[in-house]
Amino acid sequence: MRAPSLKAGLLAAATGLAALTLGPAPEAAPDNFDAVERGRYLVILGDCVACHMNPNGNHDGSQGFVGGRPIETPFGLIATPNITPDRGTGIGTWSADEFYRAMHEGIRPGGARLYPAFPYTYFTKMTRGDVDSIYAYLNTLEPVHNPVDRNTLPFPFNIRASMLAWNAMFFEPGEFRPDPNRSPEWNRGAYIVEGPAHCGACHTPKNMLGGDRNSEHFAGGPLQGWFAASITNDQRLGLGSWSIDEIVEYLKTGRNARSAASGPMAEVVEYSTGLMTDADLRAIAVYLKEPPQPAPASPARTPVAATDDRMKIGEAIYTDRCMACHTGGGQGVPNMFPRLAGSQVVQQEGSETVLRVVMQGVRAAYTPHAPTSPAMPAFAWRLNDDQVAAVTTYIRNAWGNAAPAVSPGDAAHMRRLLEDRP
Amino acid sequence: MRRLPRKDAVIIGLGWTGAIMGYELCQAGLQVVALERGPWRDTASDFNIGTAPDELRYGIRGELFVNNSQDTVTARNTLDQVALPIRKWGSFLPGNGVGGAGVHWNGHTWRFLPSDFNIRSHYLERYGEGIFPENHMIQDWGVSYDELEPYYDKFEYLAGISGQAGNIKGQIQPGGNPFEGWRSRAYPTPPLKGQHAQDIFTKAATELGFKPFPLPSANMSQAYTNPLGVTLAPCSYCGFCERFGCANYSKSSPQTTILPVLMRHPGFEARVQCEVVRVLKSADGKTATGVVYVDAQGEEYEQPADLVIMAAYQLWNVRLMLYSGIGKPYDPSSGEGVVGKNYAYQANSAVNGFFDNTHAFNHWAGAGSLGTTADEYNGDNFDHGGLNFVGGANINCTSFHARAISARPVPPGTPRWGSAWKKATRDNYNITANVGSQGSVMSFRDNYLDLDPTYKDRLGRPLLRMTFDFKPNEERMSAYVTEKMVPIMRAMGAKQIVATPKKGPWNVVPYQTTHNTGGAVMGDNPRTSAINKYLQVWDMPNVFVLGASAFPQNAGYNPTGTVGALTYHAADAIINQYLKNPGQPLVQA
Secondary structure (H helix, E strand, C coil): CCCCECCCCCCHHHHHHHHHHHCCCCCCCCCCHHHHHHHHHHHHHCCHHHHHCCCCCCCCHHHHHCCCCEEEECCEEEECCCCCCCCCCCCCCCCHHHHHHHHHHCECCCCCECECCCCHHHHCCCCHHHHHHHHHHHCCCCCCCCCCCCCCCCCCCCCCCHHHHHHHHHCCCCCCCCCCCCCHHHHHHHHHHHCCCCCHHHHCCECCCCCECHHHCCCCEEECCEEECCCCCCCCCCCCCCCHHHHHHHHHHCECCCCECCCHHHHHHHHCHHHCCHHHHHHHHHHHHCCCCCCCCCCCCCCCCCCCHHHHHHHHHHHHHCHHHHCCCCCCECCCECCCCCCHHHHCCCCHHHHHHHHHCEECCCECCECCCCEECCCCCCCCHHHHHHHHHHHHHCCCCCCCCCCHHHHHHHHHHHHCCC | CEECCCEEEEEECCCHHHHHHHHHHHHCCCCEEEEECCCCCCHHHHCCCCCCCCHHHHHHCCCCECCCCCCCEEEECCCCCCCEECCCCCCCCCECCCCCHHHHCCCECCCCCHHHHCHHHHHHHHHCHHHCCCCECCCCCCCCHHHHHHHHHHHHHHHCCECCCCEECCEECCCCCCCCCCECCCCCECCCCCCHHHHHHHHHHHHCCCCCEECCECECCCCEECCCCCEECCCCCCCCCCCCCCCCCCECCHHHHCHHHHCCCCCEEEEECCEEEEEEECCCCCCEEEEEEECCCCCEEEEEEEEEEECCCHHHHHHHHHHHCCCCECECCCCECCECCCCECCEEEEEEEECCCCCCCCCCCCCCCCEEEECCCCCCCCCCCCCCCCCCEEEEEECCCCCCCCCCCCCCCCCCCCHHHHHHHHHHCCCEEEEEEEECECCECCCEEEEEEEEECCCCCEEEEEECCCCHHHHHHHHHHHHHHHHHHHHHCCCEEEEECCCCCCCCCCCCCCCCECCCCECCCCCCCCECCCCEECCCCCEEECCHHHCCCECCCCCHHHHHHHHHHHHHHHHHCHHHCCCCCCCCC
16 A cells, blocks of 8 residues: 655754745756656656645645645554655755655655655665656645644654664665566566555555565555455456456556455555556556466365355345345446455455445545446444344355455454544 | 626536536536535435435435425416415425436436427417417427437437337337337437336237337436446336435436536536525626525625526526516416416326236336336327317336335225225235326416515525416316226226326325426527527527426426437537627527
């Protein structure tokens, strides 16, 4: 997931001083159109807006970069910084070298360390030229004065120096190196996926300290009360049965015959992949379908037996509450209501996403290519924990699906979690 | 009063016509603001499947309709009566809020017959002047079916209408309506699946020589993505259409066909809970300069605009014209004036059949427009020689709901309450079928709309006064068509048949239909009509009045298809003619 916590937040006193002594910079109009335009597109590839936009949802022009949006991490909330070129509260005083260092090493001017909620662990793979282009683009934005409290993590995570040790364990700086044995398209996809698009930030499971579990690259994991789905090539849990065209369609429109982007992925589609070029989307799909190392096959799973009471109760609830849209065989309606039979999302090891969608409801991504943006209504108010557990167990194990049963305790846990996440 | 920045166009009301016009004008590059007096409504936030099919809330208490404490009309049957305010909607149910009545309709989507548009000249030629009833005001529309055909097509493809074509470019199609006007192509989606009632109606009507066909429906028979890219889902036949918002994205409405795109259009802005109180005019009275509206806090605003589009419900369009002094008010004593004239309605009738226990109709698995129609006695599809009436009705056998509170068919003579009523309900609930007719209503000199001399709304403005009754012409038509329906019901196998042809006097209490028409009618000259064929006000060229208020009289069909076609026709004229030479009439008087 795109969860930067660039903490370019500067000390208030220092900022004020800088503003007083330096004054407004003379406006120059450098002839850097190509770099700026390239930077604009790289900002889309990096989905910068999703984290740095105004928390009120405004992301027009500079408002997409004013910061302040709280990003949820296992260690607490981190508010994103202002990355407009405001000299007092943004990055207006940063040099290109300083910007590159933040992106490449996770170190901001003055030496303070950024938290990896800002995905420098991925951005480090970007070329200096690309990072400079982003810098050039950000500097064309209207500066917006917007101070953000950047130090909201509780003790001991508020000690930024601790990132030194974290980086030693989990971070390897270094730009992307193409694989000469692969096609340019594959290498382009690899660069985007592992670099600017930072897909692994959400889709690679994290260890206790928030580092990537690299042996489970893209295998999916819990995230902000969701379960980021596997995007390995696994047949049952990953993208193994998706064609390249289906992946492209999903990333471009937020929709395909199988699925609909929702939750955090809806934002990724709306602010990032939906605005990428078709060639880049195809490159991403090619790379995901041919990973450098094939992921270990997920263990075969036996579905919960149809005779199990939970399945029988779940089926009854499904018939009454779900079938009108998702249809009798769990087939859904293409581009409207996701197919549940054979769905990767439904069969992930963790039940967080299924529970959240059923209990809280969700709205599918809007894109100009698929403007309908249909909604799944919330059911938490009309199903108790036992019923939620039964119906989610059912959809995870009906029609050839197989996934761990969901317990009433899981549902109760999600219910509590959602109290803080309206 | 605060004056707001000018817009290219202001649209009053954001239902079907406002949404269609808004989208077309925005696509043409205009900056458009729509002012809607009701609340914002969309499927995701307002029509949750867990709460949308709530019969008490929506069906009985009418949450989607104009709140009578906020607005109503007064009504009377004749000129010598004193009109009284309708304090609880009955006969008709005006919608409120974004989507308007397009949210809570059933979805019957018809094209009027070609001869409906030139009804006066057509009947005159075929039958002579003597066919016309006393005091009639029947007139041609000033637009022909052929002119409207492309716009009917556009609306049907916007809305994904499910149906079976009867006439494609003059070629009669098996299974469709052989009487319909030509259409350039088939319906965008195939017909809905019929129920038991439709099956036996089709068999019975066919044996009697009718040519029944599926009722064209805005309930989707399958998923459909319209030309704007908006997708509708297949209907689940839940039977909660009329009076309800659809929770399944299965019924065409502004919400399910236009608004997802329009609301994000950079040229478009919608302001809800903003009620327009009058249209402003230039000093010489020849041009509208904008509108005044009141927001939810009671603040008054002036919204200047170059184009004023009146897209409210039929009744409110007429009232706003009267408030604003647009067009000359109609005077029934002299027959002069144009605003308020030719109010018409719909003359419906019913034939109920009570069957034996070998039938199970299961109407609860229905849809708003799930039905089969026979059109033999509609319009001038049959010889009116010697019949002494103008008009006709379509004949429909529908299964549109069997909701628990309101679907209680019991034979005549059953007590209205108590154990005998409960037993009759149990016995008859699932063995009753209905054949209905949707009849035309002609226009008459003393059926009209004006401002009430006594009653005022919460803003101190006079209420609109309706003066209306069913005339002998309509009673004769309804009796004639209803008589043709009874043998069908008999052939269907009903044990007991109850026929109810339409009779006056018009009563505002029982629900009849929300097909109120006329009052700002279109036509070919400014002496007899308020607007020209492009819905442009004759003497105020930058004002367009959309909707069924334009109908010079009503046909034997539901109005929405024609309302949609007229709106697209007007939009085309505004974009391709008017904007090239703004401020000029598109038709010379």
